Amino acid sequence: MATLLRRPANLARFSRNAADILSASRSFYPNHTRPQLWSLIKTRQTRSYSSDPKRPNEQDSGKDEKNKKSKPSENKDSGKPPQQSDDGLLNRFFGYLDKLTEARSLSPREQKFLEEVRESFKAEGKVPKDVEEFIKKHVDQGQPVSLADWEKFYLQLRKHMDASGKSELKAGIEREFMRESRKSQDGKQKSEGKEEPSKGGPKMYEFKFDPSSFIVTSIISYMLYTTFFPGETSRDITWQEFRANFFDRGxxxxxxxxxRNRVRVDLIRDAVASEYPDTPAAQRNFHYYFTIGSVDSFERKLDEAHNELGIPSSQRVPVAYVDEVPWFATALSFGPTILLIASVFYFSRRAGSGGGGQSGLFGIGKSRARRFNQETDVKIRFADVAGMDEAKLEIMEFVSFLKEPDRFQKLGAKIPRGAILSGPPGTGKTLLAKATAGESGVPFFSVSGSEFVEMFVGVGPSRVRDLFANARKNTPCIIFIDEIDAIGKSRSKQHFGGGNDERESTLNQILTEMDGFNTSEQVVVLAGTNRPDVLDKALMRPGRFDRHITIDRPTMKGRRQIFAVHLKKIVTKEDMDHLCGRLAALTPGFSGADIANCVNEAALVAAREVADSVTMKHFEQAIERVIGGLEKKSLVLSPEEKKVVAYHEAGHAICGWYLQWADPLLKVSIIPRGSAALGYAQYLPSGERYLMTVSQLMDRMAMTLGGRVSEELHFDTVTSGASDDFNKVTRMATAMVTKFGMSKAVGPLHYEEDQQQFHKPFSEETARSIDMEVRRIVDEAYKNCQKLLTEKKKEIGLVAEELLAKEMLSRDDMVRLLGPRPFVENKEFVKYFGGGSTIAPPEPPLSEEGTIGKDGRDQTPNPTV
Ligand SMILES: Nc1ncnc2c1ncn2[C@@H]1O[C@H](COP(=O)(O)OP(=O)(O)OP(=O)(O)O)[C@@H](O)[C@H]1O
Structure with a gap:
């Protein structure tokens, strides 16, 4: 290829030289015909050869001649009769080479090449056939040299050099020609003989033609050129100059x-050129300009000028009127708009490139669902999801459907479209969906409901369409829409206070898409929500989300299993079975996420202490921290306040100890924690409690009021610290009356209090009787508490003083101070806490009455001062 590229350049170079020689020959000897010219050259050469000392080449060639004669076997044509040497032809050829050398100053390499050619031919004593023809035809007969002739001639020389092993020289020459031909293309024909041959091969530069950058560069160059060299095509002059130099001279x-404010002067070029030989005005594109105040004044002045010169109206200079739009100014006026569009485009591309799929402004309608690839991403299996056996069983069916659809289809069963996983936060809904994908070995598209909500209209439905289209391309697969309540809220409820058309149309699109699946399409849609109650009924109907899987907070058994899953990754020397059981008992109401957090927190506590392994103590600290929040070391109470807190907490503790149906006490503390609690008493619910008796509720209320009663018994005045206790007690009592049917006066009725309803669901009369009943119940609980604590005033003092000294009392301390609790304890409690070791504080029992916090778990530690 390189040779092919080089050849035209070499040919061009050779033909140029040859043409030069022939033309030079004509000008040197104008009166001779070409054969005469060459015979003249010949004689001159013969003369010079006979008179000059022998050239080294000739000496060498003489030697070669002898060698040739002495060693005929070394001749290339050995075996053939040696060809008769044609000295005349050789000399004519050498003469031609001389002429070639003289006509152009050649580079040393070129000269060397020709010398080599000369030597080589001389050594052989003949010229090759083609060269002979060339000489005869073009030198002797004077026929013009065509490009084809030169190609033949050049090839012949090359062939000859190849045959005589001069390939290195040849390569050098070719490089030389290459360089020269480039030079000649650039139009910079320098003297080649003075230049050193370049080292290495020629550098090849690649130019890629980019039309857009070419246009932009051209425009910018033109603008710069016209800005910096405006005088090249135009010049401003005054009216006076115009008149004196051009107008008056015709x-x-x-x-x-x-x-209407500038005049362009078109001159008679020829006349200007002869009048002003050096002026640029003679050039074709050159114009003079002058400005005018107004068209009227210009016309008046022009008329006057014509009149002064006495030019008849028929020969007056014609005037044209043109309104030109200056393109540069126009382009500038569009500049800000173009800039704005360009930057919007650019930033939208950049912003979009973060998300998957198509980027840019045009990708806004594309789904943001993350696709987890089976082999690489979804490593979760059902074994990793603990404590929700029923939910797993339910969802297992989807796995078998995705794995072996035939089993269902051949019996004519319709495949379930999807399932809604509902439950409190952190209970493992996403985990279960991932495990379903992991088990079934299919791609998993995960998206959050809020990702369909954008400020642009139509984006939500478009993303839904895109998500489902993607899923259809990847069947079988699972789509998981987390927090579906963000878009799937009941449409009737949305209209209360405004409504949201965009959300509604997104929901409609989901409904349509789910309807759009045909029964054989293996796309399963799972959705997670914390609020199944607000979802649109259409979403829940059979044929869409067929299955409703409720995932509640784990039971004691579930917690134990979840602890077992998460403790696998933790380094601990504790007995695993006992540890899991004890931790599960300590963490009623914890969700899976809480448990995961708790285990991690314990490992962090251990690491902070630079321990080798995580011990029970670390777990208990972690649980305490998760429940109560951080210890508030910065909060320093005054001694009086501390005393009040101690007696308040001691009141709770004594109630919990001596009331039969109260939950067993685990820990009392007056160390401030979290945001509001100055102290707390903690109890362990006696097992999983699904039903509560009146006695249990009454004892729990009495226990909650214990703090305030103790304050009353021991101090002259009471504090504001019991307000949270009163809140709990009131809610419990209200629930007993309005929901549990535990009041004879109100009867077996259930009144749901709906925040969104303006009217209460009961009459004024009922409201009054509810109020009275609630008051009666609380008063009763209060009296019980007061009675008990008055009896146990001494014990309260004991516990409070010990608390002031130690700040925290465990169940052991209580046993030491008060003796064993006078009631039969729960079996599980005895199993894990009967030993009386340090007891971590579990959360107070969950109660239906609304001690549940924002995240579904009661986060308020029991009574504060
Ligand atoms: N049953 C469980 N077994 C093991 N780990 C669990 C379980 N439930 C929750 N977890 C842990 O809690 C983490 C959070 O769970 P996940 O995200 O599935 O909760 P979620 O119910 O989807 O929460 P949200 O409703 O807030 O989206 C999981 O990554 C896992 O570590």
């Missing part, structure tokens, strides 16, 4: 009034 051909 050099003006035409005047053009531009935009």
């Amino acid at each position: 050099l003006v051909e035409k005047l053009t009034v531009l935009n």
